[in-house]
Amino acid sequence: MALIQSRIRIRIYPNEEQEVLINKTIGCCRFVYNKMLAERKESYESTGESISRTPAEFKEEFPFLEEVDSKALATEWVNLNKAYGNFFRDKKVGFPKFKSKKNDRKSYTTTLSKTRVFNDSRNFIKLPKIGFVKCKVHREIPSDWKIKSATISQTPTGKFYISILCEYEVEIRPIVLDRNNAIGIDYKSNGFGITSEGEILSNHRYFRENQSKLSREQRRLSRKKKNSKNFKKQRMRVALVHEHISNCRLDQAHQLSHLLAEKYDVICLEDINLQSVSQSLRLGKSTNDNGFGMFRNFLKYKMEERGKCLIYIDKWDATSTVCSECGAYHKDIVNSLKIREWTCPNCGAHHDRDINAAKNILRLGLERL
Numbered sequence: 001m002a003l004i005q006s007r008i009r010i011r012i013y014p015n016e017e018q019e020v021l022i023n024k025t026i027g028c029c030r031f032v033y034n035k036m037l038a039e040r041k042e043s044y045e046s047t048g049e050s051i052s053r054t055p056a057e058f059k060e061e062f063p064f065l066e067e068v069d070s071k072a073l074a075t076e077w078v079n080l081n082k083a084y085g086n087f088f089r090d091k092k093v094g095f096p097k098f099k100s101k102k103n104d105r106k107s108y109t110t111t112l113s114k115t116r117v118f119n120d121s122r123n124f125i126k127l128p129k130i131g132f133v134k135c136k137v138h139r140e141i142p143s144d145w146k147i148k149s150a151t152i153s154q155t156p157t158g159k160f161y162i163s164i165l166c167e168y169e170v171e172i173r174p175i176v177l178d179r180n181n182a183i184g185i186d187y188k189s190n191g192f193g194i195t196s197e198g199e200i201l202s203n204h205r206y207f208r209e210n211q212s213k214l215s216r217e218q219r220r221l222s223r224k225k226k227n228s229k230n231f232k233k234q235r236m237r238v239a240l241v242h243e244h245i246s247n248c249r250l251d252q253a254h255q256l257s258h259l260l261a262e263k264y265d266v267i268c269l270e271d272i273n274l275q276s277v278s279q280s281l282r283l284g285k286s287t288n289d290n291g292f293g294m295f296r297n298f299l300k301y302k303m304e305e306r307g308k309c310l311i312y313i314d315k316w317d318a319t320s321t322v323c324s325e326c327g328a329y330h331k332d333i334v335n336s337l338k339i340r341e342w343t344c345p346n347c348g349a350h351h352d353r354d355i356n357a358a359k360n361i362l363r364l365g366l367e368r369l
Contacts, residue, residue, distance in 0.1 A: 003169055005148070007164065008141060008166065009161055009163045009164075010135050012133045012136075014133050021067075021068070021130050025068040025072055028068045029108045032073050032076050033076040033080060037096055038098075039053060040080075050084070055073035055077055056074075069127075069130075071110045075109045079109075080096065083096035105153070107154070109150070110127070110149070111149055111150065112127070112164070117141075118137070119132060122137050123137070127162070145167070148165045150165070151163045151165070157236060157239045157243050158236070177369070178265045178266075179369065182268065183195050183260070183267055184360070185201070185269050185361065186270065187274075187292055188290075189286045190286055192290045195358055196362040204248070204252060205290070207245055210245050214238070249291040253295040256295060257302050261308065266309045266365065266366070267303065267310050267311070268310075268312075268365025269296060270357075274293050309369065311368055311369065313364045317360075319356075319357040323349060326346050326349070328347070333345070339353065
């Protein structure tokens with residue numbers, strides 16, 4: 001039996017009073033987090049120990065914290081401890097930062113009732129301190145699933161969602177992996193990816209496809225008087241374009257990962273650092289546009305659920321410069337990204353750079369299987 005975690009995202013429709021309370025909870029969570037971080041920094045500078053009060057202890061000094069969900073405030077204590085732990089584990093993560101009110105990502109995490117989450121007709125969900133909020137359930141939560149937490153968020157376009165984290169046990173029956181039913185995928189910064197069979201995986205560039213529309217809406221926004229009604233309306237139009245791009249990218253990653261997980265028993269990928277690629281090779285816009293990192297995360301859990309194998313190849317393994325036919329190494333020939341096709345002088349095989357890399361990724365992956 002394997003323990004699997006899954007998130008179910010549900011659109012909620014709070015009324016005006018509930019909307020105010022949700023925004024107040026988000027603000028109080030941010031306030032408590034910043035207060036605890038400030039106290040920890042001051043305590044460390046004066047005594048050498050990083051100590052702060054808990055959210056419950058702040059309520060005496062700030063009575064307005066009593067109005068919001070106490071479990072959401074307690075979660076901020078956990079988040080701050082996690083942020084410190086990540087910093088001391090890896091300094092590259094960076095020291096915990098204060099949360100800004102201007103941040104577009106507005107959310108808080110709490111726990112739901114263990115006895116009753118939805119009403120009888122399944123069109124209202126019960127949130128702590130807020131009560132029953134109208135919702136649209138597109139996917140039922142099985143009775144044997146355990147609800148771990150719930151994150152209530154507001155998008156820049158003003159929509160509200162609740163993301164319910166569930167945990168459940170599933171019996172993953174190990175299947176006999178067919179080495180012939182395997183595929184290697186090479187990352188393409190100017191597209192998405194290419195397989196060892198020569199198939200190009202989705203060449204959509206959603207940001208570039210909508211860039212002219214986004215630029216037009218942003219120009220209109222720049223002409224509006226800041227904080228006026230027309231400014232706020234136009235800012236919403238800009239946010240809607242960004243949301244459309246994000247939704248398209250998310251849908252592509254889900255559909256493609258599902259298709260590959262259903263079709264193949266073994267999938268081999270290169271463990272590439274996408275952040276380094278976007279910075280060092282000046283491919284930031286292309287790298288951020290294709291959503292390859294999100295695709296990898298989706299593919300990982302979908303392969304695990306099916307008892308199949310996802311293999312990562314080390315990023316330092318030579319894939320583009322090795323002939324997939326004879327195994328000869330030709331760094332002197334394939335010495336630039338501008339060279340997209342080349343011929344092996346050893347065996348005479350003509351290669352497309354990306355397809356050749358995908359074949360080598362597949363070969364290296366099967367060697368480690």
